Amino acid sequence: MKHNVATPLIIKNLTVVNSRGQALLSDISVSLESGEILGVTGPTDSGKSLLGLAALGQIPATLRMTGGEVRVLQHSPFEDAGRVRGKLAGLITQSPRQAFHPMMPIGKQITRFRQHHTGESFSSCRERTLALMDLVGLRDPARIYSSFIHELSGGMAQRCLIALALSTEPKLLIADEPTSGLDVTIQANILDTIWRMTRELGTSMLLISQDRGVLTNYADNIVELDSGLQKDKVPVKAFISTGDKAKSSPATKEGAHLSDSRPVIMAVKHLSKTFSVQQRAYKGLWVRSTSLRAVDDFNVEVHEGESIGLVGESGSGKSTVGRCLVGLIDHDDGEILFRGTPISALSASERRRLRAKIQIVQQDPTDTFDPKRTLAWSLGEPFRIHKQNNESQVNIAVQELVERIGLDPTLLDSRPTEVTPSNLQRFAIARALATDPELIILDEPTSLLSPYDRESLLHLLGDLQRALSLSYLFISHDLHSVTAVCQRVVIMQSGRIMESGLTGSTFSNPVNDYTQKLVDSFLDENPTVRRVEQHSVRSGKQVN
Known part of the structure; x- marks a missing residue:
């Protein structure tokens, strides 16, 4: 040619x-x-x-x-x-x-x-x-x-x-x-x-x-x-x-809903969080400080064994909610109850014990591990803090944990940079499981993974939930992952809840225009309805 x-x-x-x-x-x-x-x-x-x-x-x-x-x-x-x-x-x-x-x-x-x-x-x-x-x-x-x-x-x-x-x-x-x-x-x-x-x-x-x-x-x-x-x-x-069977739109799927009669693990009532944001002038000088309402009047109940999806664009307040719930940052207003007890009423020692029951998995697994330590040491750390100091018992517990997650035990001697992102995220999940939690906050756990690794991780999360009766708050912008994992979904924009309900029905029949915008942006694997062949894309107008 x-x-x-x-x-x-x-x-x-x-x-x-x-x-x-x-x-x-x-x-x-x-x-x-x-x-x-x-x-x-x-x-x-x-x-x-x-x-x-x-x-x-x-x-x-x-x-x-x-x-x-x-x-x-x-x-x-x-x-x-x-x-x-x-x-x-x-x-x-x-x-x-x-x-x-x-x-x-x-x-x-x-x-x-x-x-x-x-x-x-x-x-x-x-x-x-x-x-x-x-x-x-x-x-x-x-x-x-x-x-x-x-x-x-x-x-x-x-x-x-x-x-x-x-x-x-x-x-x-x-x-x-x-x-x-x-x-x-x-x-x-x-x-x-x-x-x-x-x-x-x-x-x-x-x-x-x-x-x-x-x-x-x-x-x-x-x-x-x-x-x-x-x-x-x-x-x-x-x-x-x-190729393989195409990935269908989230609007075509309906997830099974768990009965509301199951006990409530966590109840969040009127949660709000405001940050002070300093703005710089052109030369890098601080000129003024403004406030940003990251979360405004957020309410949700998570039941035992249930997965709730928290969906929204970057800056919608999803991760801020997760960090407030796990105690990484303090909220300004509202109340967080774990099994009916307000967390704010707990003593310092009681809060320390509670942290073992509420764990978080971050978007980037490298943020979870000390780069200078082996993965075996990092996985053993929660056992040393919350359970036991006998190192031989810690090593046995780590081995059992790795087997449950389906990881190769030989990787335990590796450092975080020496394993694939998929395996490192599995290690992050294993670390979260070390304390026998009841609720895990999953903050964009699949966003850095390949499609194959993403599907594998979603299957793992489902298997662990069924085996251990875990509850998930699944924070994600990926509608396919949310549909695969979550029975209910909460849609957030600019810190506020726009819509909530059963995952399938919410995506199939959105009530709010913003939810419709999210669904319309989903990229189907259907070559007969390619997005670039729509007039609005060709003309420079946003489809959404």
């Missing part, structure tokens, strides 16, 4: 091996025409992300390219990296916090990045940065501009990274799971924006994802990798029609 001199990406016969000579990519040939979105998919460790890095000439130092060539608009990313990376090609990864300097405001980094590659004035680049922040759905761009990366939620950080990648208007985008940490409405709107850009500016995109809903709705063609080997490039409709 002949390519125009302006072909955004040409990869010919690319082979990449590790230090042992094992081929991680073998004889890969891929090309993108102007404006094309090519989806790259495959199981974990199939070579997808490595292919994206190779397109930018960023193959890790421990690997070697033993054959083939890579061209971005006829430039080699290995020989002309300064021209290719950032200016001709942009990268969006699924780890936004690693892309930004922790000691410099976000907006200033994006502004300097654009200024470096375009030569425009700082003030002009700053205005473009603020416009991009608004484009990717960031509320109050002026405040975000002067914020540091640690001050932003995962979803907000991901949107900043997308703004960074788009800031130089590159002709090629490498998007590696670009919206994996975002809520459904922002995910759809950002992908809509990226899709329109490829059409309006002739930008091409290598869309790397295991999410078949994303690929179905936005990719033109698909290349599948498996163990570094490439399958034929096919149109997206042909790929989806030959």
Whole structure:
């Protein structure tokens, strides 16, 4: 096949091996025409992300390219990296916090990045940065501009990274799971924006994802990798029609409801939480302090053995509710009762014992573990605190816990960075189970996992709930996961409850416009109703 001199990406016969000579990519040939979105998919460790890095000439130092060539608009990313990376090609990864300097405001980094590659004035680049922040759905761009990366939620950080990648208007985008940490409405709107850009500016995109809903709705063609080997490039409709059974819309499912006659584990009455937010001026000076009502008059009852989903966009107050319930932060107003007893009435020693009964699993499992300690030590810590000091007994308890979760015991000698995200999240769940809890707050436990690992973890949570009579508060923006796990759902927006009820009926027949917006943003795996073929997406109007 002949390519125009302006072909955004040409990869010919690319082979990449590790230090042992094992081929991680073998004889890969891929090309993108102007404006094309090519989806790259495959199981974990199939070579997808490595292919994206190779397109930018960023193959890790421990690997070697033993054959083939890579061209971005006829430039080699290995020989002309300064021209290719950032200016001709942009990268969006699924780890936004690693892309930004922790000691410099976000907006200033994006502004300097654009200024470096375009030569425009700082003030002009700053205005473009603020416009991009608004484009990717960031509320109050002026405040975000002067914020540091640690001050932003995962979803907000991901949107900043997308703004960074788009800031130089590159002709090629490498998007590696670009919206994996975002809520459904922002995910759809950002992908809509990226899709329109490829059409309006002739930008091409290598869309790397295991999410078949994303690929179905936005990719033109698909290349599948498996163990570094490439399958034929096919149109997206042909790929989806030959795949596994499509994931259905949450509005088509109905979950079984547990009887309200079961005892109430936790009752939350009129819970409210307000934060003081300091805003910085352009030069980083503090100018004023304002208040943010993160949670306002929140009410819910969680019954024994029940799973309740807490759904909403980033900044809706979901995680704040969870942190209040587990005692990580104090609430301002309202009451929290555990088995009928107000937590505020308990003594310090009683609260300490109560913490063993209410546990939390965080979105990022690396936040749960000491990076310098082995996983065996970290899993043993709850036993040492709440149960026993005999180390041999602790080791036996840890082994039993690992077997219950279905993990390989040999991983216990590993440190957190040495295991996969899926296994590390399972270890986080095991750590939560160590104290024999009755209620577990699950705060976005599947958002960083691949679709296969996500389904596996959801099955594990269901099995544990049935075996141990656990209750879950499942905080998530993933409607599919909520539908799979939860009998009831609570919809939050801007700190307030918009709607609540049985999961299936709430998603099938929403009463509130905001709930309808969430359902409409769900990306079905149906190639006959692709989102990008809707007039509102093509015209630049939000479908929602």
